[in-house]
Amino acid sequence: MIFSIDKQTLEELNLTGKFRTGSVYALFNKVKTNSGERLLDQMFRHPLIEASAINERSSIFQYFEKAGYAFPFDPQQLTQMREYVDAAGAGSAALVLAQTFMKKILSGLTRDERYRKSIQGLQATIGVLQRCHHFIDTIQPPFVYEAKVDQIRKILADKKIQRLREMDIYQSLPLKTLAYYEHLLKTELNAGMAAVLAFIDELDVYIAVSGVSKSKGFSYAQALASEKNMLQAENLRHPCIDKAIGNKLQMDRQSNVLFLTGANMAGKSTLMKSIGIGLYLAHMGFPVAADQMQFSVRQGLYSSINVSDNIGLGYSHFYAEVVRVKQAAEAAASGKRLLLMFDELFKGTNVKDAFDGTLAITRSFADYTDCLFIVSTHIIEVGEALKDKRNIRFAFMPTIMEGAIPRYTYRLKEGITEDRQGMMIIRNEGILEMMED
Template sequence: MNFKIDKQTIEELNLTGKFRSGSVYAIFNKVKTNGGERLLDHMFSHPLEEVDAINQRSSIFRYFGEAAFSFPFDVQQLNQMREHIDSMSSKNQMLVFARTCIHKILAGLTRDERYRKLVQGLQATILVLHKCHQFIQAMRSDSPFTARVDTIREILSDKRIEKLRQVDIYKSLSIQTLSSYEHLLKGELHGQMEDVLNFIYEVDLFIAVSKVAKDRKFNYAEALPPAKNLMSAIDLRHPAIDNAIGNDLRMDGSSNVLFLTGANMAGKSTLMKSIGIACYLAHMGFPVAAKEYRFSVREGLYSSINVADNIGLGYSHFYAEVVRVKQAAEAAASGKRLLLMFDELFKGTNVKDAYDGTLAITESFADYTDCLFVVSTHIIEVGEALRRKDNIRFVFMPTIMEGSVPRYTYQLREGITEDRQGMLIIRNEGILEMMDA
């Protein structure tokens, strides 16, 4: 089974996108190799669903962070090795020898670069293998990465590779030596060379992500079995906001609905995005922007934060919201354990309908106790009507008035807000006076 997330949720949380401003992917994309970036792409596209797999990956990141490794490989040499072992070669050793001879003759007579690239490719491969051997010697024998290291150690202990590592790259290589190793590395040992390169790409990723965690003071989540139905965070923040204010929260089977109120600009949407991003990163085994994060594994994540109208389908903003809620209801009714988040339900219609719709939908969601829900609204009367539901927890983002100027603390509080500063902000901006002039 795969962790379920749709395109709208990915875009609302700004999870992916190498060049998207403020994307979560861009925060972690500090890798040095193309292979490391491909691995990062894969992890972002395939969150994990198994408790042990998540905790195992987190423990590897944590190990790399504690060891404070620096990436010891030269990227140009890695690219040359990659090109070298991927280039075509014959299974017949005599044909390889003959072709190597021809390339050397052509190099002397013309500007043919193939022989020089052959030599440089082998030299780069020797250097990479040598550095890889040195690197694994420095790794702990009891680390969570030990099984992977042992696989590479076994490859490098092959007598043919050991012999290759001892070749002096600064001395002229004979055609016999060059063709012999080309045949070996591109033929019989091609799979092993691929595994060594993949190992190096993994090392690149683990070093890069663990360094991001250290620099940004992110921490690693603890995955728990799904049946616990828990999500608990201390000092949870939005990872893309510098000096963001953190909040504590807890959701479980007895309080699986978080009902969030607060004035516009009080920070409700940012908090919801922080919750969603942390959930997604935690399922990847990645560090999250929190001091502590414990969660029961979910089967998917679903958000409705920035629903837009759809001119192509003829949808108004309100109808687009209705369609989105219907999709969420179908997902919840499927029996999957999900995290679902809704920001300002039905803001595309009148206040009375928005009140009725928000109340009815939230009450219905509360019955799906295997799912966790976050619902926000600025229609605070809905909260009072929902108090009869025992499994709804009421929290709000406060606004503090300093004279006629609102100040937002972004600190979560228990209860339902009583803030109503909409008209005050309009007056502060001088809109009414401007229109009367």
Template sequence: MRTTLYILCCLLIITGCKKNDEYLPPNFNYPIPQVNITENVNVGAYFYNYTAADWSKGISDTPLLGNYNALNVATMDQERKWADSAGVDFFIFNWNGASAGDPILNSFAGERSSNVKMVINYNTAHINASNASPVTGAKLATLIREFKSLSASHFNKDYYYKIDGQPVVLITPLNLASSKAASIDYPAVMAALRCEPVQAHLRQVRAIFDHKRLQWLNEVVDLTHIPLSKLVQYDHQLRTGCRKEMKALTEIIYLFDVYIAVANVARTKQLCYARALPKLENVMRIAGLFHPSLEQAVPNHISFTTESNVAFLTGANMAGKSTFMKSFGIAVYLSHMGFPVAAGKMEFSVKDGLFSTINVPDSLEHGYSHFYAEVLRVKRVAEEVGASKDLVVIFDELFKGTNVKDAFDATLAITSAFSAHTNSFFIISSHIIEVGEALRERGGSYQFLYLPTIMEGNVPRYTYRLTTGITGDRHGMIIIENEGLIELIRKRE
């Protein structure tokens, strides 16, 4: 937790202020007092890209770096070092439309030698926006186009500063004027940005129907009494003459059908949209995870990091291990598709693939036993992991197709070997709880989880609530006895 807030005066270079400005001291070099804080905060510093032209304006004070050029690599490197030592999280770079290819942004992005990240200050001056001249029409189109360009160039990169996976963007001037007409209604702007994907489809639909080849549709008044000859003519025009337009139109209808269906399922099932994070963060956090096909499902939490990339899962039969792993796999798969997931909240670093060995079948065609099919599946995962791919891997009861001794040795060896690949995340379940004990003794990037069973007399009750630790439950024989299997076998006619 950062207990002291520092700001580097060498980075806060402000121009265009009068000598007696009430907000700034008259001297460029002035001390900034230490400010005590009680909780962690995010600290940024405005980066002004001074060049030789700026120093010729008669600035009396001289910075520590002299009359520097901000585009100089050594200058940028030194300023990053100062920022790192002071705990600055990000530099704020001005962007005003004309600087779309600003070399200062590219210079910062090209040299990654510190923890300082980028924040862009989007200056709206170049689109001349106010409530009297609102951000609509061509202005909105410009803003959207520029934000898309910035997103592709910077917002989605690992060097860009984000909070909860979302890029931080400053917008100035804020135009908090006393006159409402001189201000900008930013909530309206944000609403327009959010609706842009839908509006783009609607504009495409309007363009299709405004085409001259479809103007005859405006002449059709009575759709209930169309002569057969006209019906044939219209059918030919739509199917043949306007085939390209109709194909585009049906694709848009299909998209809206998917959008509406997904939204309805998400609302009905109370699903959430996951936040995608850069690969380099290497995290996955899911709160309130549940299986989307179960009514009144018990939610669970799970997280992975570089330091804790293997979850070793234990629990009795019917405790819910397989269901939990299926829930996890479904969430990982859907989140990477951009679909809503069955969870209260989820954020994840994007991975290269998902592998699972739940219900691996044997193969009569290839002559593979269940055990050999498992071995081949693990081999495939090992090849992908060995190729430095970032994966999510789910192994349900590894090597259950062989004897207990071999299963113990193989599970222990394979789990231990996979744990070294900290860029990938693994859930490995097993009934052989001794493997978990051996892994815990060795130490490593493991987390041990189990699904408990509560015995009420001879009747097991399952909480389905993920718990930290290794289970000690062994209730297989109790279930067999409760079902009366032994008595049924021994019973004589």
């Protein structure tokens, strides 16, 4: 089973994308190697759905954050080693010796670079193995990572590899030695070298991500069984916003629907994005922008925050919203344990229809107690009509008026807002006066 998330949710939360401005992926992409970057991308695309696996990975990140290691490898050496050991095997030892001899002859007669690259590849491999052996000797891994470290330690303890890593890379390598190890590393020892390189990719990600966590003051969430159906966090904030305001969040089976009100610009959308991003990162075992967080494992995440019309399909803005809500309803009815978030339901239609639609949909969602829902609106009358539903918690993002100027605290408060500053903001912008001139 995989964690379900669609393209729209990924884009609304700005989770993935190396070159997307302000993406969560870009925030954590401090790796040193291309292969480490590929592993980071894989982790972002495949969140975990088992509580034990999530907690194990987060414990490894916590270890590396506490240890404060710097990445101990030369990225150029790693690239040369990878190219060297990944090259196709050349057959028997005798054939490799003959080919190596021929490459040396050609290197002296022509500009053939293969012999020089073989020497550089072996030298790089020796250098990487030496650094890896030194690092393994210094690391004291947590229990959940001991098996991986022991595997690499055993590979490096192989007598043939031990002789190789004890060689001086600054001395001339005899042709026979070059041919011997080229054959060995691409045949008998190839699986071991692949394991070492995979281990180094993991180190790259663990060190990079934990370094971001330490610099940003993040923490690690605790994953709980999905049946508990809860999400709790202290000082939860958006990880990509400097000096972001944090909020306390508490959702459980008795209050699995958070009905969020507040004026436009009060921070409802940012809060919802913060919750979605936090939950997604938590399922990856990654650090989250919160002081503390616990969550029941979800099977997926679904949002409707920035729905737009679809000219290609002939959808109006309102119909696109309806289609999105239908997709969410189907997901919830499938029996999966999900987090579903809706920002300003049915804003593409008139106020009466928006009121009726938001009320009906929120009531229906509240019946799916195995899921968690967040619904926001600025139609505060809907909240009053929902007060008979005991599993709906009401909260709002307040607006404080300082004279005629609104100030937004971005702090979540219990209840339903009474803020109605829309016309005041319009007057502040001088729109009516412009139209009268």
